[in-house]
Amino acid sequence: MTGADSGSMRASDGDREAVAQRLRAALDEGRLSLPEYDERLQQAYAATTYGELQPLTADLPEPTPPKRSKQLAKREKRKRKQVKEWRDWGGVAVILVAIWLFTSIASGEPSFFWPMIPLGIWAAVILSDLVFGGGGGKSERSDD
Numbered sequence: 001m002t003g004a005d006s007g008s009m010r011a012s013d014g015d016r017e018a019v020a021q022r023l024r025a026a027l028d029e030g031r032l033s034l035p036e037y038d039e040r041l042q043q044a045y046a047a048t049t050y051g052e053l054q055p056l057t058a059d060l061p062e063p064t065p066p067k068r069s070k071q072l073a074k075r076e077k078r079k080r081k082q083v084k085e086w087r088d089w090g091g092v093a094v095i096l097v098a099i100w101l102f103t104s105i106a107s108g109e110p111s112f113f114w115p116m117i118p119l120g121i122w123a124a125v126i127l128s129d130l131v132f133g134g135g136g137g138k139s140e141r142s143d144d
Contacts, residue, residue, distance in 0.1 A: 007051025019044045019053050026060050085126050093119050
């Protein structure tokens, strides 16, 4: 909105909604009292031009994007690690079952399903990590 008469340009519903959201954020931050918020909100929805919307947020600072908490970042990192572990487990499971299948076909009869032993142990380790948390190794402690 550049130009001398940008304030006289008509505002859209989206513009009014954006101002309303900014006012709501200011209320949540404690920058506006409830009566002041209500009054400005009514003016925002009644506004027809940018010139009527601009004064409603002129005394409010620009909104800052929320920062990701350290705990949320650690949780996301752990979730990515767990997904990778299960993806690796699944890939190895396909390979081991294929080997078992080919050896069973080659021998002419189904043999003992030996892939369940390494896959079961690996799955138990992954599940214990899921239930009891990561063992607090050096790589996890260095994030604190």
